[in-house]
Amino acid sequence: MSDEQHFRYSTWVLAVPMVLVLAIWSVYLLELRLGLNLNTWGIYPRTLTGLRGVLASPWIHGSLDHLYNNTLPLGILTATLFYFYRPIAWRTLILGALLTGLLTWCIGRPSYHIGASGIIYLLASFIFFKGVFTRHYRLVALSLGVVFLYGSLLWYVFPIKEGISWEGHLSGALVGFLLAAFFRVRVPVPPKYDWEREDYREEDDPFMRQFDQEGNFIGSPESPDPGSPSSDIAGPDASGPYASGPDASGPYASGPDTSGPDTSGPDTPNVPAPPANPGSRRSPGRATVTYRYHYKPDGPDKRDGQDKPDGQDRPDGAENPKSK
Numbered sequence: 001m002s003d004e005q006h007f008r009y010s011t012w013v014l015a016v017p018m019v020l021v022l023a024i025w026s027v028y029l030l031e032l033r034l035g036l037n038l039n040t041w042g043i044y045p046r047t048l049t050g051l052r053g054v055l056a057s058p059w060i061h062g063s064l065d066h067l068y069n070n071t072l073p074l075g076i077l078t079a080t081l082f083y084f085y086r087p088i089a090w091r092t093l094i095l096g097a098l099l100t101g102l103l104t105w106c107i108g109r110p111s112y113h114i115g116a117s118g119i120i121y122l123l124a125s126f127i128f129f130k131g132v133f134t135r136h137y138r139l140v141a142l143s144l145g146v147v148f149l150y151g152s153l154l155w156y157v158f159p160i161k162e163g164i165s166w167e168g169h170l171s172g173a174l175v176g177f178l179l180a181a182f183f184r185v186r187v188p189v190p191p192k193y194d195w196e197r198e199d200y201r202e203e204d205d206p207f208m209r210q211f212d213q214e215g216n217f218i219g220s221p222e223s224p225d226p227g228s229p230s231s232d233i234a235g236p237d238a239s240g241p242y243a244s245g246p247d248a249s250g251p252y253a254s255g256p257d258t259s260g261p262d263t264s265g266p267d268t269p270n271v272p273a274p275p276a277n278p279g280s281r282r283s284p285g286r287a288t289v290t291y292r293y294h295y296k297p298d299g300p301d302k303r304d305g306q307d308k309p310d311g312q313d314r315p316d317g318a319e320n321p322k323s324k
Contacts, residue, residue, distance in 0.1 A: 001099040007138065012082045012089070017075040024074070024116060025276075027059045028067050032308040042112035043168075045105050053113065054101030070116045073150060077123035084142060087129065088183045096122040096175050103171035105221060111165075121157070124150050125176025136187045 031038055042057040044050030061067040082089045100118040124146055131143030157170040194200055202208045212218050 003217060007084060009083070010086060013079050016089075016093075018081055019076040019114075020078055021071055021075050024059055024061065024070070028064075029063055030082050039112050039114055042103055042114035043105050043108060044112055045108035045110060045167075050105060054098060054105060057101060057114045058097060058116045058119055062114060066115060070120060073120045073124075074116050075145075076149075077120060077127065079141070080127055080146075081123055082140060084127070086183055091181065092126055092179055093119075093123075096126065096172075096179055099175045099178075100168070100172045102167045104165070105173060107171065108165070108167040110199075113165040113168050115165065115168070117165065118172040121169045121172030122176045122179075123154060124153060125173040126180045129177050129180035129187075129303075130183075134185070134187050139187065217307070 027038070030036070038056075038060045039062060041053060042050075042060055043053030061070065078093070081092060084091065087149075097119050100122050104113055104118060128143045128146045131139035131146075134140075153169070154166060157166055157173055159166050194205065210217060210219055
């Protein structure tokens, strides 16, 4: 299962948080509108009538500040639960809310405990510990994000302030930890690269073989050396238009067995070209190409539109036409 298949958006990611937030605000507005006081429907520990608060207390809030402080954490943490832990989200939310209320009923002070704070501590604790238990890099990062945003909630599991149900906070944190340890969820397996395997050897890695022991790039061992002549233009059995070698063939080939047009003749001197321009031409990865010039002995040789001096570059015994 890939990350894209596991962590994907669904309608529940927004629908469930919106329903919960609208529900707690609707109950509070209903109290104001009708002049009701539903605090007696909260959890009253160790009494039979107090058990009804297990279901009713999360929807009841004592003041506007109390309601406002619970709205954003409830919406954000519920959306996070349904996005990252969709297969177990409903079980975690419903079973966790019931267990939190029952534990509060067991350990709470003799007073009415109301509000969605217990569910908020349940969600924060579950998301944090589940990310640590799975050890998936995304879920661990999510756990750190919960600590960054709601780390200060930890102090309110202790009796440090009057009027706050620290028993409900502590119950939610404990239940969240237990559910994170008990529920199992499949998470995507991070990709494992070749160099992470125990039997990995650099000598067998085609990429690492392109570097020497000092980390210098030397190219692939299977590829030919860029500085050496290509096999199609040099060698004992080479062939091609610019090949060279003893058995080379082609119109511009050179060597003892060279064949091609105008390469031999009884009266044709073989005058080598100068070593500089334009006698030779070299390109990367190719052999040197040598051009051979052939002059006819029975006619004047022109240079820059003028005849050569008398007797220069003439075969032995040839007469100068101008001396006649």
